[in-house]
Amino acid sequence: MQKIKIALVGQPNVGKSMLINALSGTNKGKVGNYSGVTVDTLKICFTYNCYEFEIYDLPGTYSLNAYSKEEQVTKEFLQKEEYDVIVNVVDSTNMQRNLLLTLELLELNKKMLVTLNMIDEAKKDGISIDLTQLKKLLGVEVVAISAKEKEGLEELLKKIVDVVKNKRTLSKIIYSDAIEEEIDKIEHFLNEKNFSYKDLTNREVAIALLFENEEVYKAIHEDPIMIELYPILSDALEHIYTHHETKDIKEIIASEHAAIASGIAKEVVNSKAISKSLTLTQKIDKVLLNKYLGIPIFLFFMWLLFKATFELGALPMEYIDEFISWLGDVIGSFLKDEELRSLVVDGILGGVGAVLLFLPNIVILYFGIALLETTGYMSRVAFLLDGFFHKFGLHGKSFIPLVTGFGCSVPAYMAARTLKSPKDRLITLFIIGFMSCGARLPIYVLFTGAFFSQEVAGNVLFLIYITGALIGLLMAKLLRVFVFRGEDDPFVMEMPKYRLPSLRLLWYSIYSNASEYLKKAGTFILAASMLVWFASNYPKNKALEQSFEQKIAKASKEQKEKLEIKLKKALLEQSYLGKIGKASEPFFAPLGFDWKLSVALEAGLSAKEVVVSTLGVLYSIGEVDETSTSLKERLKKHLTLPTALSFIAFVMLYLPCFAASSVFTREAGGVKYLVYLFLFTTAVAWIFSFFIYHLSSLVVG
Amino acid sequence: MTLAEAMKGQKIIVKKINANDALKQRLFSFGLVRGAEVEVVDCSLGKSVIELKVGNTLFALRKEEAQKIEVEPKNEVIAV
Numbered sequence: 102m103q104k105i106k107i108a109l110v111g112q113p114n115v116g117k118s119m120l121i122n123a124l125s126g127t128n129k130g131k132v133g134n135y136s137g138v139t140v141d142t143l144k145i146c147f148t149y150n151c152y153e154f155e156i157y158d159l160p161g162t163y164s165l166n167a168y169s170k171e172e173q174v175t176k177e178f179l180q181k182e183e184y185d186v187i188v189n190v191v192d193s194t195n196m197q198r199n200l201l202l203t204l205e206l207l208e209l210n211k212k213m214l215v216t217l218n219m220i221d222e223a224k225k226d227g228i229s230i231d232l233t234q235l236k237k238l239l240g241v242e243v244v245a246i247s248a249k250e251k252e253g254l255e256e257l258l259k260k261i262v263d264v265v266k267n268k269r270t271l272s273k274i275i276y277s278d279a280i281e282e283e284i285d286k287i288e289h290f291l292n293e294k295n296f297s298y299k300d301l302t303n304r305e306v307a308i309a310l311l312f313e314n315e316e317v318y319k320a321i322h323e324d325p326i327m328i329e330l331y332p333i334l335s336d337a338l339e340h341i342y343t344h345h346e347t348k349d350i351k352e353i354i355a356s357e358h359a360a361i362a363s364g365i366a367k368e369v370v371n372s373k374a375i376s377k378s379l380t381l382t383q384k385i386d387k388v389l390l391n392k393y394l395g396i397p398i399f400l401f402f403m404w405l406l407f408k409a410t411f412e413l414g415a416l417p418m419e420y421i422d423e424f425i426s427w428l429g430d431v432i433g434s435f436l437k438d439e440e441l442r443s444l445v446v447d448g449i450l451g452g453v454g455a456v457l458l459f460l461p462n463i464v465i466l467y468f469g470i471a472l473l474e475t476t477g478y479m480s481r482v483a484f485l486l487d488g489f490f491h492k493f494g495l496h497g498k499s500f501i502p503l504v505t506g507f508g509c510s511v512p513a514y515m516a517a518r519t520l521k522s523p524k525d526r527l528i529t530l531f532i533i534g535f536m537s538c539g540a541r542l543p544i545y546v547l548f549t550g551a552f553f554s555q556e557v558a559g560n561v562l563f564l565i566y567i568t569g570a571l572i573g574l575l576m577a578k579l580l581r582v583f584v585f586r587g588e589d590d591p592f593v594m595e596m597p598k599y600r601l602p603s604l605r606l607l608w609y610s611i612y613s614n615a616s617e618y619l620k621k622a623g624t625f626i627l628a629a630s631m632l633v634w635f636a637s638n639y640p641k642n643k644a645l646e647q648s649f650e651q652k653i654a655k656a657s658k659e660q661k662e663k664l665e666i667k668l669k670k671a672l673l674e675q676s677y678l679g680k681i682g683k684a685s686e687p688f689f690a691p692l693g694f695d696w697k698l699s700v701a702l703e704a705g706l707s708a709k710e711v712v713v714s715t716l717g718v719l720y721s722i723g724e725v726d727e728t729s730t731s732l733k734e735r736l737k738k739h740l741t742l743p744t745a746l747s748f749i750a751f752v753m754l755y756l757p758c759f760a761a762s763s764v765f766t767r768e769a770g771g772v773k774y775l776v777y778l779f780l781f782t783t784a785v786a787w788i789f790s791f792f793i794y795h796l797s798s799l800v801v802g
Numbered sequence: 803m804t805l806a807e808a809m810k811g812q813k814i815i816v817k818k819i820n821a822n823d824a825l826k827q828r829l830f831s832f833g834l835v836r837g838a839e840v841e842v843v844d845c846s847l848g849k850s851v852i853e854l855k856v857g858n859t860l861f862a863l864r865k866e867e868a869q870k871i872e873v874e875p876k877n878e879v880i881a882v
Contacts, residue, residue, distance in 0.1 A: 163828065163831035163832065164827060164828075164830070164831035166824075166827040166828075166831070168824060168827065168828050194858065195857070195858045195859060197833065197857045197858065198831075198832065198833050198856075198857055198858065198859050201830075201831055201833065202831070351823070351826075351827065351830075352819075352826065352830070352835075352836075355827070355830035355831075355835055356830075356835045356836055356837070358830075359830070359833060359835040359838065362833075363857075376858060379858060379860075382860070383843060383855075383860075386843070386844060386853070386860075387844075390844050390846070390853065392845070392846065392847050393847070395846070395847075396847075480862075483862075484846060484851055484853065484862045485846060487846070487850065487851045487862070487864065488846055488847060488848055488850030488851055491850065491864075497851070497862075497864075521824070589866070591821070591825045591828075591863075591864060591866070591867045592851065592862065592863065592864040592867070593825065593828050593829065593832070593861065593862070593863055593864075593867065594861060594862045595832070595859065595860065595861045595862075596853060596860040596861055596862060597860075598860075
């Protein structure tokens with residue numbers, strides 16, 4: 102079977118990832134409506150008509166100048182990797198600008214095919230495109246498709262095979278007279294000298310020389326004709342400089358391309374009316390980007406999201422809780438062996454069950470984030486907040502990784518690649534952890550539910566997230582002033598058209614996140630819960646047990662119960678976990694945490710859900726009537742409000758989970774940054790918790 | 803005049819871009835080149851960020867960057 106290696110290239114937000122999903126029938130490519138959703142190359146393989154397709158979904162790039170880090174990924178792939186064909190994805194509703202990249206790609210002189218995506222949207226907007234004419238002008242094959250509606254995909258695959266099988270077709274692009282004249286001269290000279298380089302025509306070599314293509318320069322440099330070519334070339338460039346009134350060849354290329362793109366667009370695009378969707382977008386922007394209302398509207402949306410996360414999420418919670426209790430009772434009655442029963446009911450159900458309880462909240466939160474990502478609102482908020490962010494030493498674009506961080510820190514660290522300046526990127530990386538991720542949500546819901554009334558808990562939740570974000574901003578300022586001083590990076594960002602996400606896309610986003618959560622609960626959390634159970638039950642202390650049992654045998658009925666509780670407490674404290682907790686207690690004591698909370702926090706370094714499962718295990722072992730009360734009620738009984746607030750603050754600010762930390766290390770560029778991050782977040786968390794604990798203790802009395 | 807001085811809703815023509823190389827390239831790739839027609843669509847509070855329209859593309863630019871772009875008002879031909 103013949104293999105076809107395809108580089109999928111296009112400007113940001115033209116639907117490359119959606120196309121790759123549609124072609125392969127999977128959902129591997131993350132889809133959103135802002136530039137910079139894909140920040141790393143994604144490879145997808147499938148077979149079609151006895152051909153093995155290997156498609157590389159490259160991060161979107163406006164041009165091949167590698168402005169930001171993820172654009173560099175694309176540029177390097179195109180220049181250094183071996184591939185059979187470039188598939189250039191173009192947004193049919195914005196031909197002119199998209200053609201600028203197409204023109205640059207044509208100058209790479211590789212086999213290429215242009216795909217007009219979103220042709221359905223273009224039709225709706227009253228835009229028609231003359232494909233035959235476009236093909237004639239560009240010199241390469243053109244296919245119109247809609248990745249969303251899965252139209253034209255079959256034809257696209259067929260054409261790709263054709264392009265790969267046939268000889269490379271030549272670009273038909275004609276530059277301005279001033280440049281064409283010089284191209285002719287150089288081409289003529291090269292022909293006379295019988296020069297040839299790779300599979301390039303001498304016209305292509307001439308263009309590459311004029312446009313200062315390094316690769317061709319290097320090749321020519323070693324050729325004796327260089328001596329004769331040199332004066333011709335410098336003469337040619339001089340003519341072009343005079344004509345364009347600048348010596349910046351890049352600017353000259355840009356204005357050439359702009360003129361050609363506008364010419365082609367005029368010739369092939371026939372739009373009957375002013376773009377309806379663009380006018381609608383501008384109308385919506387009038388409200389959402391309003392000078393005074395814009396930010397309040399954004400805050401309102403966020404408040405609504407957290408309110409819904411708590412209140413709607415609480416509805417099914419009751420049933421899940423009851424179900425887990427019931428399950429514990431049923432299983433417990435079957436398991437006669439005391440040890441085994443404790444492992445299953447206290448360890449597994451106590452831990453995993455406590456985490457499962459929060460699935461509805463997670464689903465709602467991810468739904469909200471998916472809406473933000475797919476409608477096009479994300480870039481608007483970056484626009485609104487840039488002024489504000491700028492004051493804190495952050496870049497407006499930082500908003501995107503930061504909001505992604507409310508879902509999960511792992512993609513958030515990756516998303517920071519869209520920031521151009523390394524300093525902006527590092528500052529953003531350092532504060533992403535302060536944006537509470539979805540895995541911390543269960544802890545908040547548990548504690549706010551336990552210590553606040555149903556009505557205000559949603560608001561408290563919103564407040565927690567906002568506080569985390571504000572502390573993040575404050576820390577960004579400190580980092581900017583004391584650590585990462587440097588020049589500001591320009592803020593240039595496209596505002597995509599508003600789009601309604603398809604139900605399929607939203608469903609997929611919810612489904613994948615929910616199943617990810619369940620999978621984690623069934624594997625990682627399960628293992629962690631068992632480990633915590635083991636570490637809290639062993640080593641056994643026979644002497645202690647016996648001494649208590651003797652006392653219990655002698656005691657009256659009332660004293661018996663008290664002694665039993667005392668025994669369990671003593672046993673827990675001398676367990677492995679108890680010893681660890683006791684050892685770290687002095688560090689956490691000033692924050693009001695007992696050793697159980699300390700252990701839960703330490704266990705949370707592996708994954709934040711483990712905090713809840715650990716509390717679930719620890720607080721069910723010490724209880725006499727194990728399944729009759731929920732973890733929430735037990736916490737309420739054992740902890741005070743200042744301790745709870747202090748705990749929330751610590752969870753909000755301390756080091757993200759293990760998976761996120763390792764991605765952070767990779768993105769920041771070294772283990773030393775992880776050490777900094779650990780010290781930084783622990784210090785910030787400790788200090789804030791300390792203040793919150795003591796201030797709230799004063800208030801409560 | 804510079805782009806930063808343009809009023810909301812005003813259409814202008816780009817005369818010269820004095821930005822550094824990287825920014826210039828980025829602006830070029832949005833179609834903002836010498837001679838291009840630009841419309842100021844919106845500005846944020848305190849005019850710290852402005853929204854521009856070039857062709858069918860909407861994008862945002864900080865005031866500091868807008869100050870680096872020399873423009874002239876477009877002469878509207880008034881139909882009789």
